[in-house]
Amino acid sequence: MTKVKTSAQDVIMARRRFLGAMAAAVAAGSGLYPRGAFAQDQAWAMRPDADVDQINFVVWQFGNIYDDIAAKFEADWGIPVEKIIEPNIDPQIAKLTSMYAAGEDIDVLVSPLQTMASYIDQGIAAPLDGLPGLEEYAADMTPLARSIATRDDQIWGLPYLSIAWNFIYNSELLEKAGFADTPFTTWEELTEQCLKAKADGVSNHPLLWVAGAAFDPLPGTWFAQVANRGGRIFAPDMTPELGPGSVAREALQYFQDSFLKHEIADPDSLNLKFLPAVKVFNTGNHIYLGALHNYYMNVVNDPAQSPIAGKGRIHPMPGDGKTLAVTWYYMLSEATRDREWAWKMLQYLGGKTQDGVYTQALALAKSSMLAPGYTSVLNSPELREMWSERVDVDAMLNIFDKAVPYPEVVPAVNEPWYPQWNEMLNVELTACLRGQITPDEACDNMIANIDKAKA
Structure with missing residues (x-):
């Protein structure tokens, strides 16, 4: 033929x-x-x-x-x-x-x-x-x-x-922490609620992150925080927006503080990609899980897969709810x-x-x-x-309404050198969240790694 x-x-x-x-x-x-x-x-x-x-x-x-x-x-x-x-x-x-x-x-x-x-x-x-x-x-x-x-x-x-990035919370644990059905609305409030829950013995690590090193899990969790704060990783001309005073550095500092300064984030987060993080969350030991894809509500509230089925609630990113989607x-x-x-x-x-x-x-x-x-x-x-059997449909659709396309936040994702840079990015993010380098050092290294990835 x-x-x-x-x-x-x-x-x-x-x-x-x-x-x-x-x-x-x-x-x-x-x-x-x-x-x-x-x-x-x-x-x-x-x-x-x-x-x-x-x-x-x-x-x-x-x-x-x-x-x-x-x-x-x-x-x-x-x-x-x-x-x-x-x-x-x-x-x-x-x-x-x-x-x-x-x-x-x-x-x-x-x-x-x-x-x-x-x-x-x-x-x-x-x-x-x-x-x-x-x-x-x-x-x-x-x-x-x-x-x-x-x-x-x-x-x-x-x-x-x-898919859009969002948070999930355990409504039963949130109520035990004294917040009933009033989850955080700002990043500061997320920290405050988790600190109170930790101090009261409700959860040793109230916050679980999707932070396992891979193409999307760890970078996506950081990118979603940057997008929510109104920032980008790259400008449309591929100039990195990672310098001193950048939104990216601000978000990374918060990310690191959740592990090291406040000790509210579970250290095991750094080993968890999407589905493993959901399975850990389903054990019922954490109040919040972020940032992950909306469809995992199907796992969190499935009685056949989750001990906390019926207690999982989808929740938008803080502030105006701006998030990352693809x-x-x-x-x-x-x-x-x-x-x-x-x-x-x-x-x-x-x-x-x-x-x-x-x-x-x-x-x-x-x-x-x-x-x-x-x-x-x-x-x-x-x-x-x-x-509606698994999620508040209006809440989920509203998350999509507030979503920013991934390429607008990370336009370099379309560049041939990006996969190599992404591998280096995971190394820097992991080192930062473990306290081996500062957020400033991590971002400086990310900038320097662009030329290395292009070589």
Whole structure:
């Protein structure tokens, strides 16, 4: 079978069609992604003209979702699906890049934020502009999902999931500490409540952080604090905002003080990534857990997984609640065997199935409380009813409303040198929180490490 690649001319023509549609929309006063600008009605239900022997996707394991969606695709369209599923993110990245280097067919892939820019710059991923029905999806995407998916006026993926950083508290322990249902509203109040709880013997370490060294856990907890205080790690031109007097240093000083000066933070936090931290929190020995992703409320309040089920409450970051958030995406490959069929598969993973339902997004939201990247799904009564069993839905949605996209706080995440710098960042943060260096020294080292990461 002849392999069909997306040429540079295809991309240029797609871009021209996209820009032309945008210009028409602006002239009509209908906004950036109007309904019907260049879409075909019910594009997700239309069969492509060409035929293919099979279609594939390269993903990491998440329950049985890929078996289920592949079976539905095969039943709906009669096209076999090759499922290339790795156990987690790192081997999936390795598998994907090795397949691309070897010239193998890749139709659809999943990407966390840290690899999106690299896939785009290397040509592994292809833009979606010009594909039928895209503007329908773009119009329905949440502002968070649409902003991160857009680069150079092109859409590069359909949402896999959206996550926002927040706190969780144990309502029973908070009441024992004398604060009933009045959790902190400022960083200072967080410290005061934890100090009182510690002094009264309610909890030896009332505060548990997600602070295990890895790409997102420890850096994300710090980044969320910086974002909440109105700061950034980098300016848009990649100048670090880590110097003396910076918001980043202020947040890091608070972070360190919780361990060393006030001794309210559990030292074991430095060994805990997301799920392990939740499991420790579920033992019922801590009042607060932060900062972590919203969907872990599904674990905290699940009677089958948590001894404190029913006592966990989601809580926003202090002050105005500004926080960090991100969306991950399913992307179309530049190495696809057929662009139209690959688009069909991409929609099954990140959009609508033949029946016009957001099948995958709904399944993930129901089973795991993973926030969908589409407004219509996020606001559906069906989802609200199910989520209400585990979380205050209005409180969680309000956290998303106050969220700042990850790339606005850490724009360097899209730079090729960022993964190396992130590894160095984890070393500096850990040393600082252990008291081996000061926050000022840590930030000075982070600045110096930028050139090292680029080398």
